[in-house]
Structures are given as structure tokens and as C-alpha cells.
Amino acid sequence: MKSESLQASVVNDLVLLSCVGLRPILVHGGGPEINLLLRRLGIEATFVDGLRVTDAKTMEVVSMVLVGKVNKNLVSLIDRAGAKAIGLCGMDGRLVTARPVPNAAKLGFVGEVARVDPAVLRSNVEAGYIPVIASVAADETGQQYNINADTVAGELAAAVGAEKLILLTDVAGILEDRNDVSSLVKEIDINGVKKMVAEGKIGGGMIPKGSCCVRSLAQGVKTASIVDGRVPHSLLLEILTDEGAGTMITG
Known part of the structure; x- marks a missing residue:
């Protein structure tokens, strides 16, 4: 999504899907934009198991970029x-209540989803809006947390009873061999994903993606897909064709 043409393509496909009767909800992060601003401010970006280490200064940057720039840009497009x-974030209408992750001592203000109240989503979807949600939320005291966007998407999908969860990313999908794009796994079930994680075949940024797919499926979402967003119209290919455009995970 660093490419403006790809952004426009994804947005146009999203709008097309809404025009033919689907009711999409878009959840976004903003890793490249956050990294760019951190570099300008002289703050080093650090990751542990695919999650951004977030101290107080980094949290300010994350909130500024996600709730401000990226969210408003997507709404405008x-x-x-x-x-x-x-445009929404987890704090709007108490959509998402956060809590610190178990290893908060290492990760700082990185959160996980404690609770979801989808009322604000339902009312906006029923009114014909496409909700665009930044993955920032607060706990009961008002402390803001940076939550992985895939994690937020998975929990929201379960909360609204979504038919399908799609994660757009910059890789082909789940690979049997991480160094071989031709080893793309087209379809796999929950147990297969867990096995690949245990064997170390799924690592880095793919760990939270695989985990959120497993959780959403366990909570009633019918299918989840990890799709290559660099491929033009991958969203349409995944939803409207048998071939798809990445890895589909089933219960």
C-alpha cells in the first residue's frame, strides 16, 4: 500500500464491492508512515515477534499517524x-477496549483487544457508510495502546459476525518455504496454521496474522484469507474467483 496507484486500486475495489451489496469494514495500520516519521524524529523502530515496541514517544507518533494522516487519507479516497x-478508531463509541499485552515490559504500550462493542459499527454500516478504523484503542483509564491492525480486524470480524476476514499484506500469503514464493499454500485449516507456527515455518510479522485468523475462525468467522495487496485487484480475485489471490484459512 506504499504505492498510490495500489491504494487507489484497493479503494476502488472496496467501493465496487459495497455497490454490489457487500458491507465491507476496513481496518488499517500504517507501518511505513510511522517508520518514516520516527526516522525524521530520530527515534529507532524496534520489533519483537512482528510487534512494534512502543514507548510513550512512539505511542504519540502512532496515534498521530494512524488516527490522523492515514485514516483521513483513506476516508477521503x-x-x-x-x-x-x-473514520473511526478503537476509542470511538468504545468500539475497542484495550489491555496491555502479557509481555508489556518488553513491548511498552502495545495492547491487545480486551472487549469489543460493535454498536457504532452496526449503525454506520446500516446507514450505508464504509467504516475505516485505525488500530489505536484505550484501556479503562484512558491510556492509549498501539494494537496490531490484523489483531483488531480479526476481533472486529468476530464481533460483527463477518462472513470473511481478509488481511491485505505485502507477501504472497503463507509459504511452505519462506524463501520460495512458489511454495504458496493456497488453502489450510486452523490446525495446519498452528503446526506451521510450531515448526517455525510462520514467523515474524506473519505470526500475528496467523494468530488473528485462527482466533476469528474459532469465534465464528467462516473463512480468513491472507492476500497479496501488491497484486492489482487481489481483493476482487479473492472474493469473486475460485482461484483467489493468497492463502485461505478455514475452520
Whole structure:
């Protein structure tokens, strides 16, 4: 999604899907934009198991980029493409209540989803809006947390009873051999994902993706897919064709 043309392509596909009767909800992160601003401020970006270590200064940057720049840009793109969008974050309407991750001593203000109240989503979807959600939320005291966007998407998908969860990323999908793109796994079930994680075949940033797919499926979402967002119209290919555009995970 670093490419403006790819952003426009994804947004146009999203709008098309909404026009033919689907009701999409878009959850986003903003890793490249966050990294860029951190570099400008002289703050080093550090990751542990695919999650960004987030101290107080980094949390300010994350909130500024996600809730401000990225969210507003996506809402504007959707509006210009002919649909109605509304920008939200986890703190709006108590959509997501956060809690610190178990290893908060290492990760800082990195959170996980403690609770979801989808009321604000349902009302906006029923009114014809495409919700665009930044993956920032607060705990009961108001402390903000950076939550992995895939994790938020998975929990929201379960909370609204979504038919399908799709994660757009910059890899082909789950690979049997991480160094061989031709080893793409087209379809796998929950147990297969768990086995690949245990064997170390799924690592780094793919760990939270695989985990959130497993959790959402366990909570009733019918299928989850990890899709290569660099491929033009991969969203349409995944939803509208038998071939798909990545890895589909089933219960």
C-alpha cells in the first residue's frame, strides 16, 4: 500500500464491492508512515515477534499517524471513489477496549483487544457508510495502546459476525518455504496454521496474522484469507474467483 496507484486500486475495489451489496469494514495500520516519521524524529523502530515496541514517544507518533494522516487519507479516497466512508478508531463509541499485552515490559504500550462493542459499527454500516478504523484503542483509564491492525480486524470480524476476514499484506500469503514464493499454500485449516507456527515455518510479522485468523475462525468467522495487496485487484480475485489471490484459512 506504499504505492498510490495500489491504494487507489484497493479503494476502488472496496467501493465496487459495497455497490454490489457487500458491507465491507476496513481496518488499517500504517507501518511505513510511522517508520518514516520516527526516522525524521530520530527515534529507532524496534520489533519483537512482528510487534512494534512502543514507548510513550512512539505511542504519540502512532496515534498521530494512524488516527490522523492515514485514516483521513483513506476516508477521503473512498469518498472520492463514490462511496460514503467514516473514520473511526478503537476509542470511538468504545468500539475497542484495550489491555496491555502479557509481555508489556518488553513491548511498552502495545495492547491487545480486551472487549469489543460493535454498536457504532452496526449503525454506520446500516446507514450505508464504509467504516475505516485505525488500530489505536484505550484501556479503562484512558491510556492509549498501539494494537496490531490484523489483531483488531480479526476481533472486529468476530464481533460483527463477518462472513470473511481478509488481511491485505505485502507477501504472497503463507509459504511452505519462506524463501520460495512458489511454495504458496493456497488453502489450510486452523490446525495446519498452528503446526506451521510450531515448526517455525510462520514467523515474524506473519505470526500475528496467523494468530488473528485462527482466533476469528474459532469465534465464528467462516473463512480468513491472507492476500497479496501488491497484486492489482487481489481483493476482487479473492472474493469473486475460485482461484483467489493468497492463502485461505478455514475452520
